[in-house]
Amino acid sequence: MDKKSIFDKYKVLLFADIYTNYNYPERGLSAIKILQAVGADVELSSVLPDGRAALSQGMIATSAKRAVKTVDYILPFIDQGRDIVVVEPSVLAMFRRDYKHLLKDDTHFNRLQAHSYEPLEYLEKILQENNLFPADLFDVSKAENNKLFYHPHCQQKTIGAEQATKRILEAIGFNVVYSHVECCGMAGSFGFKKEFYDVSLEAGKQLFNQIDESEKVDNKNRRILASGVSCSEQIDDGMGRDVQHPLEFLSELLVFG
Numbered sequence: 001m002d003k004k005s006i007f008d009k010y011k012v013l014l015f016a017d018i019y020t021n022y023n024y025p026e027r028g029l030s031a032i033k034i035l036q037a038v039g040a041d042v043e044l045s046s047v048l049p050d051g052r053a054a055l056s057q058g059m060i061a062t063s064a065k066r067a068v069k070t071v072d073y074i075l076p077f078i079d080q081g082r083d084i085v086v087v088e089p090s091v092l093a094m095f096r097r098d099y100k101h102l103l104k105d106d107t108h109f110n111r112l113q114a115h116s117y118e119p120l121e122y123l124e125k126i127l128q129e130n131n132l133f134p135a136d137l138f139d140v141s142k143a144e145n146n147k148l149f150y151h152p153h154c155q156q157k158t159i160g161a162e163q164a165t166k167r168i169l170e171a172i173g174f175n176v177v178y179s180h181v182e183c184c185g186m187a188g189s190f191g192f193k194k195e196f197y198d199v200s201l202e203a204g205k206q207l208f209n210q211i212d213e214s215e216k217v218d219n220k221n222r223r224i225l226a227s228g229v230s231c232s233e234q235i236d237d238g239m240g241r242d243v244q245h246p247l248e249f250l251s252e253l254l255v256f257g
Contacts, residue, residue, distance in 0.1 A: 010040040010126055013077040013084050016047045017091040019229045027087050030251035031119040035085070037137065037254050038126050043082065048073060051102065052094050060102075067094070067102040071112055084116045087247065089156035089228050092118055096159050118161040119247055120168055133171060138253040140173040145223045149211050150246070151179035151235070153228030162227065165246050172253070177214040177222065181207040204238045211239065225249055 012035060020028045032042050050070045051063035074084060086092040095116040103109045117125070127134065140146060148169060152162035169176050183203055215222055224243045226232045232243040 010035075010038075011080070011082045012040050012042045012122065013045050013074070013082045014042055015045045015050075015074070015084055015086045015091070017086060017088045018047060018049060018053070019088040019091070021047050023229055024232075024245065027245045027247050030245070030247040031085065031087055033251045034119065034123060034137075034247060034254065035126075037256060038123065038132075040122075040126065042085075043077070045077075046073070050091050050094055051098075052088075052090050055094070055098065055102075056090075064102040067099050071099070071103060071108050074112060075108065078111055078115050082115075083122065084112070085119050085122050086116060087119060087245075089118065089153035089159075089161060090230075092116060092161060093155035093159050096161075118156065118164065120250075121161055121164040124164040124168060134168045135172055137255055138168075138172045138250055139255050140253070142253045143174070143223070143249075145221070146174055147218065147220060147222045148174050148176045148249075149179070149214050149222040149224050150176055151181070151207060151224070151226045151231055153226075153231055154183040156227050157182075165227070168250075169246070177210075179207060179210060181210060200234075201238070204234050207235065208239050211235075211241075223249065 014028060014031060014035075016028065028044075032044070035042050048070050049066050051066035054060075054066060055063040078084070084095065086095060096113045099112060100106070100109050123137075126132075127137070150165065150169065152165065156162045166176070166178065181203070211222070211224065224235060224241055225246045226235060226243050227245060232245070235241060235243045
């Protein structure tokens with residue numbers, strides 16, 4: 001693999017969303033490690049409130065103000081030829097969908113939408129454009145367990161950003177059971193509130209039960225992967241099971257880098 005030629009072509013701004021930066025920085029570090037392994041030039045953004053938290057509480061005016069500031073910060077990087085990669089799916093959904101209703105300038109939204117990617121979406125783009133395969137980058141034999149359970153974030157599914165992860169995991173050679181539960185029940189901060197606890201837990205039980213059922217067939221635990229912060233915390237709290245982001249899992253399997 002000629003990483004130098006790829007390095008010249010793919011330039012990335014990894015957006016340091018507050019959820020990844022403050023709660024799960026290892027996910028961001030794994031994204032950087034994987035993208036740099038294929039030679040991408042990765043720059044890390046400043047930490048900005050993008051408006052997701054405010055919007056989830058119905059604070060639309062506050063969210064709109066933060067959206068404007070975020071776009072004003074990001075657009076110069078796009079002008080420099082950088083694509084925007086976002087780890088937390090709910091923030092990526094803001095960039096690719098919700099900002100359309102928060103920004104007055106459609107041109108700004110369209111540019112951001114066109115240049116925003118989930119990390120493994122962007123990795124798949126690099127691999128496809130250079131006639132490479134996931135197995136060229138990741139070694140399945142390094143994994144202690146080749147049986148996985150993958151739960152994508154609901155916002156990730158809404159914008160179709162989970163498909164690349166599925167394709168990459170399967171192409172490497174993993175046996176993957178995919179969650180058919182639309183939402184883990186946490187729903188951002190919803191599940192943290194006392195008055196919604198029962199509803200959140202009931203939705204969570206659907207997911208927990210599917211994980212349990214997927215393991216009965218082989219009588220063996222599957223490695224659980226989840227893409228969202230809230231999803232990971234729901235599974236961890238509800239089942240007492242370790243959960244990894246696909247980026248963390250895959251970074252451990254790199255052939256080189």
